[in-house]
Amino acid sequence: MSTVLFHHDLGVVQGFLRFSRAVALLICAVALVVLAGWWCKRPLLTTMWPGQTAMTANAAVGFVLSGSSLLLSQHSSPRRSSFGRWLSLAVLAIGAVTLVEYLWMTDLGIDHMFGGPRTHGSGRWPGRMGEPVAAGLVLLGGLGLLLPVRRWLYLREGLAMGLLAIAMSGLASYSIALAGRNDMLFGRMPIHTALLLLLATLGWLSATPTLGLTRLATADTLGGVLARRLLLPALLLPAVFAFVFQLLQSRLGLPETLAFVLMALFSGGAVAGLVWWAANLFDKLERQRRESILLRNDAGTDILTGLANRRALDEVLACLLRSQREHDRMFSLLMLDLDCFKTFNDDFGHLAGDQVLRVTGHLLRAALRPADMAARYGGEEFVLLLPETDVAGGREVAARVLDAFRGFAWPYRAVTVSIGVAQSAFGDGAEDLIRRVDAALYDAKHAGRDQAVAAVALPTVAPSKT
Numbered sequence: 001m002s003t004v005l006f007h008h009d010l011g012v013v014q015g016f017l018r019f020s021r022a023v024a025l026l027i028c029a030v031a032l033v034v035l036a037g038w039w040c041k042r043p044l045l046t047t048m049w050p051g052q053t054a055m056t057a058n059a060a061v062g063f064v065l066s067g068s069s070l071l072l073s074q075h076s077s078p079r080r081s082s083f084g085r086w087l088s089l090a091v092l093a094i095g096a097v098t099l100v101e102y103l104w105m106t107d108l109g110i111d112h113m114f115g116g117p118r119t120h121g122s123g124r125w126p127g128r129m130g131e132p133v134a135a136g137l138v139l140l141g142g143l144g145l146l147l148p149v150r151r152w153l154y155l156r157e158g159l160a161m162g163l164l165a166i167a168m169s170g171l172a173s174y175s176i177a178l179a180g181r182n183d184m185l186f187g188r189m190p191i192h193t194a195l196l197l198l199l200a201t202l203g204w205l206s207a208t209p210t211l212g213l214t215r216l217a218t219a220d221t222l223g224g225v226l227a228r229r230l231l232l233p234a235l236l237l238p239a240v241f242a243f244v245f246q247l248l249q250s251r252l253g254l255p256e257t258l259a260f261v262l263m264a265l266f267s268g269g270a271v272a273g274l275v276w277w278a279a280n281l282f283d284k285l286e287r288q289r290r291e292s293i294l295l296r297n298d299a300g301t302d303i304l305t306g307l308a309n310r311r312a313l314d315e316v317l318a319c320l321l322r323s324q325r326e327h328d329r330m331f332s333l334l335m336l337d338l339d340c341f342k343t344f345n346d347d348f349g350h351l352a353g354d355q356v357l358r359v360t361g362h363l364l365r366a367a368l369r370p371a372d373m374a375a376r377y378g379g380e381e382f383v384l385l386l387p388e389t390d391v392a393g394g395r396e397v398a399a400r401v402l403d404a405f406r407g408f409a410w411p412y413r414a415v416t417v418s419i420g421v422a423q424s425a426f427g428d429g430a431e432d433l434i435r436r437v438d439a440a441l442y443d444a445k446h447a448g449r450d451q452a453v454a455a456v457a458l459p460t461v462a463p464s465k466t
C-alpha cells in the first residue's frame with residue numbers, strides 16, 4: 001500500500017464545495033417551481049416543457065428536502081447539520097413509502113400531496129412517482145444520512161453508484177424517446193427528475209471532496225486531472241449514444257443492423273478517443289518529467305565521460321571538508337592524470353583521445369563504491385572522492401584503478417594513468433588538499449608514470465572543543 005498521502009488541489013476542493021452548494025440551490029429551485037405548478041394547477045410548471053411527463057408533487061417535495069439537507073450538511077453548526085440529516089430521513093421515507101405502496105398494491109395517501117396529482121398524474125396510480133424515482137429518493141436520503149459517518153463511506157459510495165445508474169438509465173431512455181420512440185424503458189421518469197437525480201448525486205459526492213471516490217477527482221495528480229476531465233463526459237455518453245442510435249433508425253430510416261454497426265463504431269470510436277486523449281496527456285507529462293530529470297543531471301554531469309563535472313565535485317568536496325571540520329570525518333582524495341595523453345592525441349587523433357576519456361569514465365565508475373564519487377577535474381585529469389577512507393584505503397583504490405587500466409584491451413595502444421593520493425586533515429581547505437594531492441601526482445609522474453604516490457601525511461591536529 002502506498003505510504004504517500006493524497007495531495008489535494010485546494011482551488012479544486014473549494015470548487016467542488018461551491019458546485020455542491022450551487023447544485024443544492026438549483027435542485028430546491030426546480031422542485032419548488034414544480035410544486036408551485038401543482039399548487040396553482042399550472043401543468044407547464046410541473047413538466048417544465050410542453051408535452052413532457054410531469055414531476056410528481058411528492059418527488060418534488062423529496063428534492064426540496066434533499067437539496068435543503070445538502071445545503072445544511074455544509075453548515076458548521078452541528079444543530080443545523082443534524083436537522084439536515086432529519087430532512088434526508090424524510091426523503092428516504094417518501095421513497096420508501098412509495099415502494100411499499102407498489103409492493104403491497106395499496107394507497108397510503110402519499111400520492112395526493114397538493115391535490116394536484118389527482119388531476120395531472122399519468123400512469124396506473126395518479127400522482128405516484130415511478131419505482132425508479134422512489135428507489136432514487138431512498139438512495140438520496142441514504143446519501144444524506146450517511147454523509148458524516150466515515151465508517152460507512154463505502155456504503156455511501158455504493159448508494160451513489162446506484163443513483164447514478166438510475167439517473168443515467170432515465171436520461172438514456174429519455175434520449176430514445178426524444179429521437180422518436182414511444183415505448184420508453186422508464187416511461188414514467190420525467191427528464192427533469194432524471195437530471196435532478198444525477199445532479200443531486202454529484203452534489204452529495206462533491207460535498208466531501210477529499211473522501212472516497214471524489215478524493216481522486218480533487219487530487220493534484222495526473223489521475224486527478226483525468227478524473228475531472230473524463231468522468232462527466234463518460235457519464236453523459238450513454239444518453240448521447242441512445243439518442244443517436246434511435247435517431248438513426250426512426251428519423252433516418254436506417255435498418256436496425258446498420259444502426260447497430262454504426263453504434264458499435266461510435267462507441268468504439270468514443271472509447272478510443274478518450275484513451276487517445278488520456279495517452280496524450282500521460283505522454284506529455286512523462287516527457288516533461290524526463291526533460292526535467294535530464295536538466296537536473298546535466299547541470300552536474302560531464303557530457304563526454306558521464307562522470308560528475310567540476311561544479312558537482314566542488315559541491316561534494318565542500319561538503320566533505322565541512323564534515324571533516326565539524327564531525328572529524330576524514331576522507332581521501334585521488335587525483336588521476338592520463339599518461340602521455342598529448343602524444344596519444346597527436347598519434348591517433350582527438351576522436352580516439354575522446355574514446356579513451358569515455359572508457360576512463362567507465363573504468364573509474366566500476367572501481368568505486370556507491371558512496372564514492374568520480375569526477376572529471378578538467379582535460380585528462382580526474383578526481384576520486386572517497387568518504388570515510390584513510391590514505392591506506394585510498395592507496396588500495398588507486399591500485400585497483402591502475403590494474404583496471406593495465407588490464408583493459410585498449411584499441412590503439414595501452415593507456416596508463418598516474419595517481420596522487422591524499423587524506424584530508426583537520427583544518428584543510430579545498431586548496432590545501434588539492435595542493436598536496438597535486439604534489440603527490442607530480443611525484444608519480446616523475447617516478448616514471450603508471451603508479452600511485454601518496455602525499456606525506458600531515459601531523460594530526462586535534463579538533464578544538466569549543
Ligand SMILES: Nc1nc2c(ncn2[C@@H]2O[C@H](COP(=O)(O)OP(=O)(O)OP(=O)(O)O)[C@@H](O)[C@H]2O)c(=O)[nH]1
Nearest residue numbers: 337338339340341342343345350353354379380445
Ligand atoms: N581528445 C581529448 N584530448 C584532451 C581533452 N582534454 C584535454 N586533452 C588533451 O590532453 C593533453 C594533455 O597533455 P599534457 O598536459 O601535456 O600531458 P600528457 O601528454 O598527458 O603528459 P603527462 O601528463 O606528463 O603524462 C593535451 O594534448 C590536451 O589537448 C579532451 O577532452 N579530449
